[in-house]
Amino acid sequence: MWLQYNKIENLRLAIAQIDGLVIQPNEVFSFWYLVGNPTKQRGFQLGMVLDNGKVSTGYGGGLCQLANLIYWMTLHSPLSVKERWRHSYDVFPDVNRTLPFGSGATVSYNYIDLQIENKTPHQYQLCLWLTDEHLCRAIHSDMESHYRYEIVEKNHLISGPVAGKYMRQNQLFRKICDRHTNQLLDEELITENCALMMYAPLLSAGK
Template identity: 55%
Template sequence: MAMKPIYPSKEPVNRSKLRLFMGKLFFSWRRYFQWYFAGSACYAATFQTSQLPFKVAEHQTPLYRPLRNVDMWLQENKVINLKLAAEKINGLVLKPGETFSFWRLVGKPTRAKGFTEGMVLNNGSFVPGIGGGLCQLSNLIYWMTLHTPLQVKERWRHTHDVFPDAERTQPFGSGATVVYNYIDLQITNETQYSYQLQIRVGVRCLEGEWRSEQPFTHTYEVYQSDHLITQEWWGGYLRHNVISRRVFDLENNPVGDEIITENHAMMMYEPMLPGDGSVG
């Protein structure tokens, strides 16, 4: 019988503004060093308007949600930011051996580039921030990538669980947060075929596809296990789970089952009891 994972019990850490500033400065410059001295040839930078012939993964997420205590203008501005970022990514061809870097392609979101104040998640609450809302794009790309042979090289999980499960269509913890430029989403193509990323901001949804030179040879099922909600000694709740992926051949025979990541996040709403998880 497999042992269930032992989840950490950590009290939230309040760091000083100076420490946060110095940490951000260090990691930002370290990222610039990686981009420009590791060899630009390894990063994907080729675009083409014609689509590769085979669709291997697709997904869409709603642009607008009824969020309590969040002004609708923040969501409207988020859509503006998503359109600007999508223009930087749509049509990208990820060739064999290349790496997709979200921030290297999108660049720093600034007012001068047309980015506006959208929703930024800060310590579990939404605040206005230039370029806010781009996590919806990184979430979409990450989720689609889990349904392809592409390898996730770098992904950062959200530290807070903000939304209850009422309208959740993906397992908790299956997104990828991004903060310019040191919290990035990077995806490597270790196959022998090129892949193409298609992104479109529709009327109601953000839509995406991964396309390829060859038809898919496997299908993927992403699922969660060991889901648990724990009440901590410091008064809050933490949510935990393990995200895994089953792989099937074209005859629907299972050929693989692998753990993708383990998630731990602070809940920003009162857990419903009884619920999807258990409280320990």
């Protein structure tokens, strides 16, 4: 439980560096440029981190949750993803999973970054905050959006075993619809994911 409390403090420190940021036309948002090195000296706490598929602890642990959220926000806006790294390991089963597999973004200071580019002629402001129970977000713009975005999973596949391990793959597509009529205007491939599963994907006989 203490790791969870520490993660909240880490999120609070990182959010303070990002909340309210306005991404101007032709500007690039960099997660680590804004958050900086999550060191003990800067107040960051030991939190849960994933190292080669294994759960460990490190200062700033839990910041991937913030990167996941910003990536998901971007996919539901006209902003473009310039740099995003997928998770190489699928560590947790789908119980209570609300988003498609592979819809997150991993970060590790300072070489695995999340970068968002504004290729539009409009300003976009990132708003982030914590409540007692949730990490919340909003994107504001100086131009009303005429589009609605939906992320869908296709071609999901679990293969193996090879040396006792299974691989999980899928593709994520983004549907762009007219906000007022719901007419589908475009569908584009966002990313292809491939991760080594760190749990058994199949139930044992009799379970």
